[in-house]
Amino acid sequence: MEILIPNKEQSGCGLSGVINRKGELIKGEVIIESICCQMERGNGLGAGYAAYGIYPEFADYYCLHVMADNKQALKEVEEILAHKCYLVHQERIPTRATPGISSPPRFRRYFVKPRYEGEIREICEGTADEDDYMVDLVMLINKNVAGAYVISSGRNMGAFKGVGFPDQIANFFRLEEYSAYIWTAHNRFPTNTPGWWGGAHPFTILDWSIVHNGEISSYGTNRRYLEMFGYHCTLLTDTEVVAYLLDLLIRRHGLPIELACMALAPPFWQEIDRMEEPEKSVCTAIRAVYGAAMLNGPFAILFAYNGGLVGLNDRVKLRPLVAAKKGDFYYMASEEAAIRAICPDPEEVWCPKAGEPVIVELEPDTIPNQRSYLRGEGVQVSAPICRFPTAVEEDEEED
Amino acid sequence: MNPQKEKAKTSTPRKKKKIQFSKFYPDFLIERDWDRCIKCKICIRECTYEAHGWDQKRETLTEDHSKCVGCHRCEAMCPTGAITIRKHPSAFREHDTWKPWFIKNVYKQADTGGVLLAATGCAVPFRNYWDHLVLDACQVTNPPIDPLREPMELRTYLGPKPDKLEVVPEDGRFQLQTRIGPWIKLEVPIMFAAMSYGAISLHVHQGLARAAKELGTLYNTGEGGLHASLYEYGSNTIVQCASGRFGLHVDYLNAGVAIEIKIGQGAKPGIGGHLPGEKVTEEISKTRMIPVGSDAISPAPHHDIYSIEDLRGLIYALKEATEYKKLVFVKIAAVHNAPAIASGIVRAGADVVVLDGLRGGTGAAPTMFRDYVGIPIELALAAVDERLRQEGIRNQASLVVSGGIRCSADVVKAIALGADAVYIGTPALIAVGCTMCGRCFTGKCPWGIATNNPELIKRLDPETAFEKIYNLVHGWAHEIQELLGAMGLNSIESLRGNRDKLRAVGLNEVELRILGVKHAGE
Numbered sequence: 075m076e077i078l079i080p081n082k083e084q085s086g087c088g089l090s091g092v093i094n095r096k097g098e099l100i101k102g103e104v105i106i107e108s109i110c111c112q113m114e115r116g117n118g119l120g121a122g123y124a125a126y127g128i129y130p131e132f133a134d135y136y137c138l139h140v141m142a143d144n145k146q147a148l149k150e151v152e153e154i155l156a157h158k159c160y161l162v163h164q165e166r167i168p169t170r171a172t173p174g175i176s177s178p179p180r181f182r183r184y185f186v187k188p189r190y191e192g193e194i195r196e197i198c199e200g201t202a203d204e205d206d207y208m209v210d211l212v213m214l215i216n217k218n219v220a221g222a223y224v225i226s227s228g229r230n231m232g233a234f235k236g237v238g239f240p241d242q243i244a245n246f247f248r249l250e251e252y253s254a255y256i257w258t259a260h261n262r263f264p265t266n267t268p269g270w271w272g273g274a275h276p277f278t279i280l281d282w283s284i285v286h287n288g289e290i291s292s293y294g295t296n297r298r299y300l301e302m303f304g305y306h307c308t309l310l311t312d313t314e315v316v317a318y319l320l321d322l323l324i325r326r327h328g329l330p331i332e333l334a335c336m337a338l339a340p341p342f343w344q345e346i347d348r349m350e351e352p353e354k355s356v357c358t359a360i361r362a363v364y365g366a367a368m369l370n371g372p373f374a375i376l377f378a379y380n381g382g383l384v385g386l387n388d389r390v391k392l393r394p395l396v397a398a399k400k401g402d403f404y405y406m407a408s409e410e411a412a413i414r415a416i417c418p419d420p421e422e423v424w425c426p427k428a429g430e431p432v433i434v435e436l437e438p439d440t441i442p443n444q445r446s447y448l449r450g451e452g453v454q455v456s457a458p459i460c461r462f463p464t465a466v467e468e469d470e471e472e473d
Numbered sequence: 474m475n476p477q478k479e480k481a482k483t484s485t486p487r488k489k490k491k492i493q494f495s496k497f498y499p500d501f502l503i504e505r506d507w508d509r510c511i512k513c514k515i516c517i518r519e520c521t522y523e524a525h526g527w528d529q530k531r532e533t534l535t536e537d538h539s540k541c542v543g544c545h546r547c548e549a550m551c552p553t554g555a556i557t558i559r560k561h562p563s564a565f566r567e568h569d570t571w572k573p574w575f576i577k578n579v580y581k582q583a584d585t586g587g588v589l590l591a592a593t594g595c596a597v598p599f600r601n602y603w604d605h606l607v608l609d610a611c612q613v614t615n616p617p618i619d620p621l622r623e624p625m626e627l628r629t630y631l632g633p634k635p636d637k638l639e640v641v642p643e644d645g646r647f648q649l650q651t652r653i654g655p656w657i658k659l660e661v662p663i664m665f666a667a668m669s670y671g672a673i674s675l676h677v678h679q680g681l682a683r684a685a686k687e688l689g690t691l692y693n694t695g696e697g698g699l700h701a702s703l704y705e706y707g708s709n710t711i712v713q714c715a716s717g718r719f720g721l722h723v724d725y726l727n728a729g730v731a732i733e734i735k736i737g738q739g740a741k742p743g744i745g746g747h748l749p750g751e752k753v754t755e756e757i758s759k760t761r762m763i764p765v766g767s768d769a770i771s772p773a774p775h776h777d778i779y780s781i782e783d784l785r786g787l788i789y790a791l792k793e794a795t796e797y798k799k800l801v802f803v804k805i806a807a808v809h810n811a812p813a814i815a816s817g818i819v820r821a822g823a824d825v826v827v828l829d830g831l832r833g834g835t836g837a838a839p840t841m842f843r844d845y846v847g848i849p850i851e852l853a854l855a856a857v858d859e860r861l862r863q864e865g866i867r868n869q870a871s872l873v874v875s876g877g878i879r880c881s882a883d884v885v886k887a888i889a890l891g892a893d894a895v896y897i898g899t900p901a902l903i904a905v906g907c908t909m910c911g912r913c914f915t916g917k918c919p920w921g922i923a924t925n926n927p928e929l930i931k932r933l934d935p936e937t938a939f940e941k942i943y944n945l946v947h948g949w950a951h952e953i954q955e956l957l958g959a960m961g962l963n964s965i966e967s968l969r970g971n972r973d974k975l976r977a978v979g980l981n982e983v984e985l986r987i988l989g990v991k992h993a994g995e
């Protein structure tokens with residue numbers, strides 16, 4: 075008998091992210107330089123990048139980045155895809171031999187659309203349900219195909235990750251050849267899992283991508299909560315739960331991103347008790363209903379989607395996170411040095427407070443299939459936050 | 474033969490005094506140190522079982538070991554420390570099957586022809602799973618949190634939670650669209666289990682009620698109704714509706730914040746309750762709405778609940794009667810099929826499911842029931858929590874467990890297995906002096922706890938009861954905060970159902986699977 079309780083890994087890490095609010099493309103070198111400036115925060119056992127806006131020619135298709143240990147696993151994935159999707163294009167993800175990286179897994183990308191069977195075809199095709207369909211598909215592959223993992227599954231975006239230092243991984247995936255309007259990057263310092271390509275960050279589901287520095291002590295609670303909604307944590311790491319929680323809270327439950335961030339890193343009861351209505355009831359309800367979604371433990375995360383980049387710290391700020399702005403560029407990183415390496419003269423630099431999200435969305439209608447999850451206009455949720463409502467140009471608030 | 478109807482043979486009066494085997498072999502030995510004894514006779518007054526006596530002729534104290542129940546009252550009260558109560562050293566020939574316990578029980582029943590009665594909870598050494606579970610702590614990769622410096626939150630909301638929340642931005646602020654509540658706020662996830670006024674004294678009830686109020690938690694009236702002096706603690710009260718329906722009227726139902734339908738109790742699943750007429754005094758009679766001196770017998774089933782739909786009927790009848798302002802708890806004994814039953818209860822509309830395990834305490838239960846009916850709460854809890862999650866209805870009701878929780882680590886483990894909160898009964902009684910003598914049903918509790926004798930209840934005043942109970946839970950709450958902090962958590966909801974924080978030591982694979990925990994070392 076086997077008792078299946080995934081072991082989570084523990085790690086400390088470096089993060090970096092950049093976004094241009096006008097959707098201007100940023101070269102891969104920029105993010106590489108920034109993350110490599112934080113080399114000491116990793117130990118060569120994992121690095122990764124997420125890039126948004128890199129597949130404009132297939133912008134309407136979900137792009138599955140698939141990592142496989144062998145041909146057989148890939149074949150099985152392709153069988154599932156042939157059965158469940160319309161496939162417009164597939165190719166090897168270009169890589170190059172890189173010193174220090176030995177026996178990497180295979181990487182392929184597939185540009186697909188869901189293929190509905192039978193009667194529901196007319197109803198579901200082209201609707202928001204496609205996202206649910208893709209989530210199920212990713213879960214199916216990750217759970218059932220031994221040796222193959224979907225490492226990203228969003229439209230017009232992709233994740234590139236593996237075992238190595240960030241410069242090696244960037245070189246391996248030829249990232250200098252891509253340009254994106256959002257980049258996030260991660261340099262990993264795992265402490266108890268052997269290097270495994272699937273275990274590197276970012277973690278993704280649909281177009282959500284997460285890079286994370288920290289340990290989620292509430293992992294067991296979060297994982298079991300997500301299981302109730304059909305998410306299965308298969309990648310043996312606590313960061314995965316963040317991706318699924320965001321998908322559940324923001325996309326499926328339709329919570330405004332501000333409140334989803336609050337659910338992940340909520341204010342303390344003593345603060346809530348001092349609040350006025352209606353904030354007080356909103357916060358109380360968020361904590362009572364989404365208590366199992368709270369991320370407890372030290373963390374700084376950057377998460378991105380087709381339309382925005384968000385930085386968030388745990389509720390007592392046990393891990394570093396710095397943000398900066400220059401013109402339409404916004405930067406977030408573990409260390410200020412990583413920002414100054416690529417933006418020597420920012421207009422503003424600040425340290426977001428504990429539990430205070432920094433939400434930067436693209437200006438409206440900048441890219442195809444753009445998503446916007448900001449709902450409140452200049453609303454103070456729990457603490458002062460920096461965010462950009464899509465309706466009001468440059469209406470910025472910060473502490 | 475129907476034992477209920479047939480009279481036992483000894484009850485027909487006979488001239489010759491019958492031999493009583495059970496009296497020959499006392500459980501305890503009263504040892505008096507004659508060098509210390511000053512013959513003050515306090516022990517005689519203190520002992521409610523008349524184990525101490527006075528020999529007028531010889532001007533000396535006597536003791537009847539066979540009457541001693543091991544309550545230690547005399548030992549505690551003796552001004553010179555002259556008394557020691559020991560397990561009686563007299564031994565039977567060693568026999569692994571026929572232990573003295575069984576031999577003596579046979580004597581007792583042969584003497585009386587009755588049902589063996591006991592109190593407290595299951596005394597059989599079935600595996601105690603709490604003692605096979607250990608907790609995690611942070612080292613290096615994750616900093617422990619110091620509750621003396623950082624907030625450490627134990628607040629818990631009981632009641633059904635919607636799957637999701639809807640909000641709308643209005644005038645730049647978010648407004649809740651989803652209707653929520655009623656919920657009950659607990660500042661500490663430890664409540665006081667149902668112990669009726671009648672089974673325990675009014676003073677203990679007053680102490681529990683005040684402690685619940687000061688601690689920000691709830692106490693439970695049990696099925697004995699609510700004494701007039703306790704209505705002021707309404708916001709910290711759960712009123713119980715058991716099969717006897719004693720003291721139940723609409724003001725009572727509306728007096729608390731929740732109503733608990735008691736289907737069963739861990740100490741005696743499948744049977745009702747019995748408060749002997751001796752305990753039914755004037756005050757009790759008023760509160761329970763029964764005549765003085767009459768036995769208060771709660772039937773085994775609720776006579777209006779013969780199926781799950783009937784339960785639904787009662788749940789909604791109570792909700793209607795209280796205008797949907799109160800939460801309805803449904804308490805069952807943990808039995809074999811607990812997961813399916815719990816699922817039915819949630820679907821029947823209960824807001825909170827209470828599971829009471831094999832080791833749950835009582836003031837009176839047939840020994841066979843106390844010891845051999847029901848299952849350990851640890852396993853029941855793990856199975857019920859998992860089942861409700863699989864069915865996607867875990868958020869529709871809160872889960873409260875009781876029965877055998879002895880310390881704050883047990884509370885932490887219960888929450889990690891999936892409970893929202895726990896009930897404690899026995900620890901609260903021990904806090905006010907109970908020595909677990911297990912003779913509550915006699916109405917002679919020498920510590921003034923499980924009695925209504927006006928003289929005896931003076932031995933425990935409400936103020937002391939309050940202080941002791943308050944201190945106990947206060948101490949536990951602090952320990953829970955320390956344990957949480959060591960695990961790197963600063964809020965109890967991140968522990969709830971977090972079985973990763975548990976490891977088992979010395980359990981087999983079936984047990985591990987049911988508990989959903991890994992073995993230590995994995």
Ligand code: SF4
Pocket residue numbers: 505509510511512513514515516517534550551552553554555556
């Ligand atoms: S209470 Fe102690 S000192 Fe007093 S009579 Fe009893 S044994 Fe002796």
Ligand code: SF4
Pocket residue numbers: 544592593902906907908909910911912913914917918919920921922923
């Ligand atoms: S409450 Fe009283 S009678 Fe019951 S076990 Fe405790 S000390 Fe004994």
